[in-house]
Amino acid sequence: YRKGPMSSVYVMQKENAQLQAQVASMxxxxxxxxxxxxxxxxxxxxxxxxxxxxxxxxxxxxxxxRASKRR
Structure with missing residues (x-):
């Protein structure tokens, strides 16, 4: 996130995709x-x-x- 707003968006998109894949697997x-x-x-x-x-x-x-023993 330190490299600026655009790169942080890409990182978040990648993390979001990974989380979505994990949720689908679960x-x-x-x-x-x-x-x-x-x-x-x-x-x-x-x-x-x-x-x-x-x-x-x-x-x-x-x-x-029991019945057979009584006979």
Whole structure:
């Protein structure tokens, strides 16, 4: 900035362009991360449902096992 008003404008333009590129890169990264988070949430939801199904199946098997021991 010491070399005068014109050169400082060029420096600021260059810095602005670099910052815009950095922001664009960060936006792209954020977009990818948001997609990944959405996929992970969907996977977690499936796992939770599968776990609930397995618990229900185990409870039914335990009930059947107890019933068979009574006979």
């Amino acid at each position: 936006e792209k990264t954020n977009s990818h991360q948001a997609e990944e988070i959405a996929e992970m949430k969907a996977m977690l939801t499936r796992e939770i449902h599968e776990r609930a199904e397995m618990k229900a199946r185990m409870a039914e098997l335990e009930r059947l096992l």
